[in-house]
Ligand code: SER
């Protein structure tokens with residue numbers, strides 16, 4: 001059983017790491033790694049370094065002299081050098097270890113993928129390369145020399161010099177070990193350049209195997225778009241002379257944002273019109289953007305510890321979602337993201353693995369690269385933006401980059417930036433980061449015909465999750481609009497801030513009872529409990545100005561019809577009418593209309609029947625869906 005780690009146990013490393021020098025002699029079975037850590041003491045205690053069983057230690061020196069073995073203790077995962085062996089002045093710890101990339105099938109650290117040497121160090125892979133303070137809050141510039149008979153030899157930062165069989169790289173930006181990368185192989189590049197907003201020219205390369213060269217062009221186009229977008233949308237400029245992307249076939253994660261040297265699973269780089277679908281292109285563009293955006297949200301500002309993973313991932317997912325919205329259809333992107341969130345994150349939140357976006361304990365950090373940390377982490381930022389407004393968000397982000405550039409931060413730092421930039425107290429909002437579970441939002445309506453007044457009573461509750469029996473109320477931004485029966489929008493979007501278990505809002509001077517367009521844009525990651533008739537839903541499908549609410553109304557109407565049809569009922573005539581309206585409206589984005597016309601999948605129909613106490617009949621469900629599609 002692995003040891004549980006707790007957020008509350010954090011303490012800073014008692015040394016400062018001013019520079020890391022690495023020398024690699026790459027060989028498949030016996031790679032030699034020589035390291036120099038330029039250290040200075042900051043606090044009391046021994047020097048503890050992380051490492052794995054695969055490190056064969058050949059030498060250990062302090063300022064060039066061998067360390068007395070009596071002062072060294074090697075455990076299963078750490079190497080400890082006693083305080084007594086360490087000078088009080090700045091010193092250089094040297095180590096020489098041998099590792100076996102070919103035997104590395106865990107694909108963490110340095111390994112071979114189809115004859116290409118490559119690395120994956122997030123979260124704790126660097127400790128399989130050499131002894132090191134392998135924690136994200138220890139940052140240093142890296143100077144790396146690599147000897148290899150491979151024709152292309154890459155690492156982070158800028159190239160310093162190279163010759164036949166060797167290359168030297170320098171990364172001036174302090175970074176933690178999880179952002180280290182090295183690649184050596186027989187690779188070819190699609191090359192281009194990008195001129196940043198301040199006029200610096202950056203060389204760009206997408207490295208692939210020679211046979212894949214004609215499938216790398218789209219990735220390059222995506223990279224240039226991402227670089228421009230981050231300048232325009234966030235004022236973030238690239239900060240090195242080169243940016244390299246490498247595609248490899250064996251990769252645990254989708255892709256990795258190593259400083260200046262992003263490594264990708266080749267399926268997220270390579271595309272050609274013969275084989276790639278529209279969805280493939282969209283995914284490649286989004287992942288290239290995601291990894292590029294990490295250069296600021298993740299690399300320049302990183303995480304203090306792995307409990308803060310959503311600090312970089314939630315924000316970077318949020319940014320790649322914004323990017324895709326700008327490049328493609330914002331409505332379609334939002335709807336697709338909500339569908340995914342409900343399918344993956346809501347399920348996670350409802351099961352035994354429920355955890356908050358910022359967990360406070362873990363046994364294995366690799367198990368926390370979850371929909372909750374990534375996708376819910378992004379939803380939380382979307383809510384924050386809605387609460388402080390677009391301008392407040394922009395001011396807060398500028399302050400975040402100003403204040404924390406070069407630092408390893410926490411969710412507390414992140415929220416403090418928003419409090420300082422906008423004056424808003426975010427103590428209650430913080431529960432979105434610390435509490436697991438999906439709140440249920442309930443709407444009850446009261447209509448006073450004589451007064452023309454509609455009262456909305458909103459309430460919230462969250463079921464207990466493992467280890468968190470009590471769920472205090474959260475701040476829930478509920479975006480609502482009102483649509484009159486004739487289709488006019490009588491109230492444009494307003495954000496109601498639900499902070500109590502239950503609250504009421506009244507809207508006056510209404511001529512006729514309007515239909516409530518609830519949770520517009522999916523303004524909070526909650527489930528909704530409301531009573532709404534088919535006729536009201538049809539009005540929303542035909543007239544709602546909010547594309548998400550419009551899609552949702554049509555989806556629910558179709559689902560209701562399918563549930564009825566699968567149990568012997570008829571299809572709803574309101575549905576054909578509503579869809580006819582969508583098809584006839586030439587002002588709508590065809591991609592959005594196509595999404596609206598997509599019928600709910602069979603498993604969702606079955607799940608709905610089961611929730612209502614029925615017994616799903618797969619054949620009947622299939623026939624119902626075919627029949628409605630034909631209609
Ligand atoms: N840090 C990586 C990413 O999300 C891990 O997959 O981009």
Ligand code: ZN
Pocket residue numbers: 290294312313316
């Ligand atoms: Zn990421």
